[in-house]
Amino acid sequence: MNSLNKTFLPTKNYKNRNWFIIDCKGQKLGRLATIIVALLKGKVKPHYHPSIDMGDYIILVNADSIILNEDSKHYIVNKPGRPGRSLKIKNVLDCLPKLTIERAVKGMLSETETKRLMRRLKIFNSQDHSHEAQAPIEIDISNFRFTTQFESKDIQLTELS
Numbered sequence: 398m399n400s401l402n403k404t405f406l407p408t409k410n411y412k413n414r415n416w417f418i419i420d421c422k423g424q425k426l427g428r429l430a431t432i433i434v435a436l437l438k439g440k441v442k443p444h445y446h447p448s449i450d451m452g453d454y455i456i457l458v459n460a461d462s463i464i465l466n467e468d469s470k471h472y473i474v475n476k477p478g479r480p481g482r483s484l485k486i487k488n489v490l491d492c493l494p495k496l497t498i499e500r501a502v503k504g505m506l507s508e509t510e511t512k513r514l515m516r517r518l519k520i521f522n523s524q525d526h527s528h529e530a531q532a533p534i535e536i537d538i539s540n541f542r543f544t545t546q547f548e549s550k551d552i553q554l555t556e557l558s
Contacts, residue, residue: 405444407451415453416533418526421498422459423539429463430501432538437502437514454517456533460494461522473500495520 417436421429435441439451471489489497498520503511519528 406446407444407449409449411449411451413451416456416528416531417453418456418458418528418533418535419538420459420535421457422462423464425464426497426501429538430498430505433457433498433502433518434505437506437517438510450513452514452517454528454531454533455519456526456528457498457518457520458524458526459522460498460520463494463498465490465497494522 419429419433433455436455437452439445439453442451445451467490473487473489473492475485475487499515499518502518503515506514519526
């Protein structure tokens with residue numbers, strides 16, 4: 398039987414991972430985290446399948462200059478559950494930006510995906526990073542919405558009109 402419509406299902410050995418670099422300067426935490434999760438899962442690829450890991454690597458630079466909502470109070474509660482340990486409450490604004498971004502992204506992933514996908518997220522507080530050899534593709538998300546157009550192997554985000 399020769400059919401014109403063939404469904405492409407990548408195998409588990411299908412390794413076509415890209416490296417993306419995102420500048421966090423002036424970006425809101427929630428909107429940044431949703432784009433990061435979609436790239437980590439590989440949902441922007443045309444051959445995405447939920448049972449197969451197709452995600453990409455992400456490098457975040459200038460993480461210390463993300464925008465957090467200072468009006469609302471968010472706290473991190475650490476209750477270790479061990480005798481002799483006290484309840485620790487920290488304000489999110491006082492925490493490290495790396496911890497804040499990791500918590501936001503982990504909250505959007507399932508428990509099974511968290512450990513595997515968080516290894517591909519690299520966060521740096523300054524413009525310098527150690528992944529120049531991977532030739533990352535720079536994504537400017539300040540003027541873009543999250544729809545994709547695919548031309549050959551490159552992923553391009555469409556501009557807001």
